[in-house]
Amino acid sequence: xxxxxxxxxxxxxxxxxxxxxxxxxxxxxxxxxxxxxxxxxxxxxxxxxxxxxxxxxxxxxxxxxxxxxxxxxxxxxxxxxxxxxxxxxxxxxxxxxxxxxxxxxxxxxxxxxxxxxxxxxxxxxxxxxxxxxxxxxxxxxxxxxxxxxxxxxxxxxxxxxxxxxxxxxxxxxxxxxxxxxxxxxxxxxxxxxxxxxxxxxxxxxxxxxxxxxxxxxxxxxxxxxxxxxxxxxxxxxxxxxxxxxxxxxxxxxxxxxxxxxxxxxxxxxxxxxxxxxxxxxxxxxxxxxxxxxxxxxxxxxxxxxxxxxxxxxxxxxxxxxxxxxxxxxxxxx
Amino acid sequence: xxxxxxxxxxxxxxxxxxxxxxxxxxxxxxxxxxxxxxxxxxxxxxxxxxxxxxxxxxxxxxxxxxxxxxxxxxxxxxxxxxxxxxxxxxxxxxxxxxxxxxxxxxxxxxxxxxxxxxxxxxxxxxxxxxxxxxxxxxxxxxxxxxxxxxxxxxxxxxxxxxxxxxxxxxxxxxxxxxxxxxxxxxxxxxxxxxxxxxxxxxxxxxxxxxxxxxxxxxxxxxxxxxxxxxxxxxxxxxxxxxxxxxxxxxxxxxxxxxxxxxxxxxxxxxxxxxxxxxxxxxxxxxxxxxxxxxxxxxxxxxxxxxxxxxxxxxxxxxxxxxxxxxxxxxxxx
DNA sequence: GTGAAAGCGCTAACAA
DNA sequence: TTGTTAGCGCTTTCAC
Numbered sequence: 001x002x003x004x005x006x007x008x009x010x011x012x013x014x015x016x017x018x019x020x021x022x023x024x025x026x027x028x029x030x031x032x033x034x035x036x037x038x039x040x041x042x043x044x045x046x047x048x049x050x051x052x053x054x055x056x057x058x059x060x061x062x063x064x065x066x067x068x069x070x071x072x073x074x075x076x077x078x079x080x081x082x083x084x085x086x087x088x089x090x091x092x093x094x095x096x097x098x099x100x101x102x103x104x105x106x107x108x109x110x111x112x113x114x115x116x117x118x119x120x121x122x123x124x125x126x127x128x129x130x131x132x133x134x135x136x137x138x139x140x141x142x143x144x145x146x147x148x149x150x151x152x153x154x155x156x157x158x159x160x161x162x163x164x165x166x167x168x169x170x171x172x173x174x175x176x177x178x179x180x181x182x183x184x185x186x187x188x189x190x191x192x193x194x195x196x197x198x199x200x201x202x203x204x205x206x207x208x209x210x211x212x213x214x215x216x217x218x219x220x221x222x223x224x225x226x227x228x229x230x231x232x233x234x235x236x237x238x239x240x241x242x243x244x245x246x247x248x249x250x251x252x253x254x255x256x257x258x259x260x261x262x263x264x265x266x267x268x269x270x271x272x273x274x275x276x277x278x279x280x281x282x283x284x285x286x287x288x289x290x291x292x293x294x295x296x297x298x299x300x301x302x303x304x305x306x307x308x309x310x311x312x313x314x315x316x317x318x319x320x321x322x323x324x325x326x327x328x329x330x331x332x333x
Numbered sequence: 334x335x336x337x338x339x340x341x342x343x344x345x346x347x348x349x350x351x352x353x354x355x356x357x358x359x360x361x362x363x364x365x366x367x368x369x370x371x372x373x374x375x376x377x378x379x380x381x382x383x384x385x386x387x388x389x390x391x392x393x394x395x396x397x398x399x400x401x402x403x404x405x406x407x408x409x410x411x412x413x414x415x416x417x418x419x420x421x422x423x424x425x426x427x428x429x430x431x432x433x434x435x436x437x438x439x440x441x442x443x444x445x446x447x448x449x450x451x452x453x454x455x456x457x458x459x460x461x462x463x464x465x466x467x468x469x470x471x472x473x474x475x476x477x478x479x480x481x482x483x484x485x486x487x488x489x490x491x492x493x494x495x496x497x498x499x500x501x502x503x504x505x506x507x508x509x510x511x512x513x514x515x516x517x518x519x520x521x522x523x524x525x526x527x528x529x530x531x532x533x534x535x536x537x538x539x540x541x542x543x544x545x546x547x548x549x550x551x552x553x554x555x556x557x558x559x560x561x562x563x564x565x566x567x568x569x570x571x572x573x574x575x576x577x578x579x580x581x582x583x584x585x586x587x588x589x590x591x592x593x594x595x596x597x598x599x600x601x602x603x604x605x606x607x608x609x610x611x612x613x614x615x616x617x618x619x620x621x622x623x624x625x626x627x628x629x630x631x632x633x634x635x636x637x638x639x640x641x642x643x644x645x646x647x648x649x650x651x652x653x654x655x656x657x658x659x660x661x662x663x664x665x666x
Numbered sequence: 667g668t669g670a671a672a673g674c675g676c677t678a679a680c681a682a
Numbered sequence: 683t684t685g686t687t688a689g690c691g692c693t694t695t696c697a698c
Binding site: 001046047048049050051053054059061069070072075076078079082083086091092093094095096109110111112113114115142143226227248251252255256258259275277280281282283285 | 334379380381382383384386387392394402403405408409411412415416419424425426427428429442443444445446447448475476559560581584585588589591592608610613614615616618
């Protein structure tokens with residue numbers, strides 16, 4: 001990598017002249033600027049990012065801590081973050097917490113020592129279960145802003161971007177009630193995290209308000225055989241509708257129902273959280289609750305960068321709610 | 334963030350004493366070391382990463398350029414890279430090229446100016462189509478090693494990690510021939526990239542070697558309605574087996590076949606590239622070609638870090654082939 | 667209009 | 683055993 005020093009030497013001027021010339025300072029003569037820029041172009045000079053960061057005490061880099069990159073929703077949020085960050089001149093350093101509190105702490109610690117200007121994260125399952133929030137507070141006290149999305153820690157004062165999980169399942173369930181479904185079940189593979197619980201509550205509320213049936217909830221653990229669990233459930237309970245809290249449950253529910261001879265949506269309706277490409281994985285296509293993951297990511301990046309650059313003068317922390325949409329496909333009436 | 338300077342001041346010693354003490358230099362007295370470390374702990378001192386990078390001219394950071402994070406395979410490779418990199422003390426900066434040559438160039442350019450010690454990447458579709466490789470060569474000449482995985486540019490001299498795509502579909506097709514299938518079709522949604530072509534060739538070779546049937550290839554474009562295309566194809570051609578080059582095609586093929594009344598695997602066998610969780614999205618479960626994405630990622634990280642740290646003394650570039658495995662599930666006999 | 671010098675936080679060769 | 687100094691690449695204030 002060519003440096004200012006080398007350019008200066010070759011041009012027989014001082015380092016500061018070169019620096020100023022490249023930054024179009026009006027202290028420098030036109031002719032000099034031209035000469036400097038020419039040589040810089042020739043050598044394809046780029047200012048060293050580390051030197052800039054050190055000097056200006058900002059890195060133009062965002063730390064992103066994601067619990068699980070194999071989750072389509074989270075991957076999509078990451079995509080949204082990356083796009084918005086790039087647009088605003090920021091890079092992202094990605095860490096995958098793998099749902100582990102320890103890794104989450106470590107990432108915060110490691111990147112916190114000068115590598116990034118702030119963090120965007122979704123809380124690891126282990127941290128949520130143990131309600132651990134000290135590490136977040138420490139980071140914030142250190143002067144590094146955090147934006148949390150989806151799985152947030154309510155007791156931490158920071159900007160947040162969340163989904164209207166409760167309303168989403170509440171409305172989805174209402175929808176099924178309007179179809180006159182008599183036995184609506186709720187399937188969930190994510191019952192240990194906050195959003196999973198919110199979704200269950202939305203379902204429960206709709207069922208109880210209606211008052212004509214009892215909630216039936218199938219909780220599937222990560223280690224369970226997903227297909228077998230659902231098959232067994234279908235055989236034991238006669239149900240005519242499913243609200244699925246995660247995308248796999250919805251997809252498997254449809255395929256299994258079809259396999260057991262049920263007609264969709266005549267005999268059974270299914271609504272699930274899923275992305276567009278996932279909803280393609282069933283026939284008929286799954287009626288889905290879309291979370292607009294990319295928008296969530298873009299919003300999170302936006303909030304963080306504004307905070308970093310002090311664009312929003314106000315000190316209050318914001319919580320943005322990105323509303324889900326119900327996309328009606330053919331797995332409901 | 335607390336600095337050496339501040340610690341030194343508080344302890345009434347010089348900056349270099351503090352630095353040496355923290356690095357356990359034997360130049361420093363035990364008592365001093367203890368005092369320094371105590372205060373450093375108290376203030377939770379961490380050396381500033383930017384300063385270290387600038388000083389030592391290495392960043393302990395890897396640039397990863399991924400064409401599409403929503404692709405499960407690529408996401409999984411990223412996971413593997415991140416895990417291996419973290420294990421060896423490296424961070425990763427992730428850029429998403431979105432299959433665009435321009436973005437790929439830009440990322441190389443931007444991160445190349447001091448932000449990373451090397452790159453791991455899978456070539457963007459646009460770059461492959463136009464056979465653009467100058468930007469890779471430029472980066473390498475700049476002294477930054479590159480490791481390519483999956484979609485590689487053969488004319489660039491660098492370490493590579495690839496999958497035995499040709500053999501994978503060749504063997505899968507042979508497998509179907511052994512089942513005595515008479516009309517084996519090939520479905521692909523990725524025919525414009527190198528691996529897609531390799532997979533088609535493997536299929537073709539097996540069919541032609543057998544000599545008892547003609548290849549039947551269905552190429553699906555990104556903008557096509559995936560389900561409709563496959564449905565129409567099933568209606569027009571009577572086929573009894575499918576080899577799918579991408580995971581969506583395999584999954585949709587099974588669900589659509591079932592929907593059209595075919596019995597799987599009695600009437601039709603399906604084999605596809607997919608991850609474990611994807612193969613759960615069909616009933617019966619999809620017989621899959623596993624690519625071992627995490628291992629690919631780990632290998633790529635390993636190769637790159639060795640190159641960066643000059644562990645492998647040899648100058649020859651290595652190409653590692655990670656063999657696929659055929660996981661027999663119930664969508665084949 | 668140009669250059670010298672200080673300083674961002676750190677390490678290390680050299681001096682004391 | 684500890685401190686002084688130079689330097690990594692850059693910007694910026696202040697002299698000339």
